[in-house]
Amino acid sequence: MVIELNFEYTPFIDFHTHQLRHAESDDILEILSINFGENKVKNLYTIGFHPWSCGENFSEPNLDAVSQIFEDDEKCLGWGECGLDKLIDCDATNQLLIFEQQLDRANRLECSIVIHCVRAYDTLLKLKPNYPKIKNWVIHGYARHEILAKTLMNAGFYLSIAPHEKSSLGLLKTMREMPIDRLFLETDSASWLDIRHIYELVSKERKMDLDDLKRQVIENCKNFF
Ligand SMILES: [Zn+2]
Incomplete structure (x- = not known):
């Protein structure tokens, strides 16, 4: 694990972003989400085949290539x-096949996995027990209500959220009530969001000291990866 907990250095962690916006900052640590085939400057990152790419670049050799990256690159x-994602125009059977093959690889690598899930929570909950060696699972960009959140966390998922003042009441309730040791914060591809502002909102709404929140998310990261 690369992230060191050091009280001189307690960064905000943007757990999931598609664009580095603070690469030079010591105060913000961004974990870049790379869709295989994208050539981005690599800080800390995760890599896989995004459902929106609908099978583009997906092949056995490219699965091997991603597995090899895990062996070679500690970042x-x-x-x-x-x-x-049930809302995109991409065959559901094909999506499932591609997803399952990635779960299988992550299971073999015994690494953690970052999930994009839209309207497919039942399927996801059914799949999870089939891959017991996956270290930890997180649903990123979670934006639904607190009842589903509870079901997912009972099944062992972490949740990464991007709350702001205009988020749905359900998400705001999730943010206030979810166990703090399952929480990550992110900006995803929303360039108008500022990760510092998201932390401030969570700190205010949960009546938690901002530095304590930052330390907690760092701890969560260390436990997760
Ligand atoms: Zn994303």
Whole structure:
């Protein structure tokens, strides 16, 4: 694990972003989500085959290539994002097949996995027990209500969220009530969001000291990856 907990250095962690916006900053640590085939400057990152790419670049040799990255590069923290999205125009059977093959690889590598899930939570909950060696699972960009959140956390998932003042009441309730040791914060591809502002909102709403929140998320990261 690369992230060191050091009280001189307690960064905000942007757990899932598609664009480095603070690469030069000591105060913000960004974990870049790379869709296989993208050539991005690599800080800490996760890599996989995004469901939106709908099988583009997906092949056995490329699965091997991603597995090899895990062997070679300690900056690669986890597999993903990968997952299921019922709102995109991409054959559901094919999506599932691609997702399952990635779960299988992550299971063999015994690494952690970052999930993109839209309207496919039942399928996800059914799949999880089939891959017991995957270290930890997180659903990134979670934006639903607290009841589903509870079901997912009971099944062992972490949740990464990007709350702001105009988020749905359900997400805001999730943010206030979810166990703090399952929480990550992110900006994803929303360039108008500022990770520091997200932390401030969570700290205010949970009546938690900002530095304590930062330390907690760092701890969560260390446990997760
Ligand atoms: Zn993403």
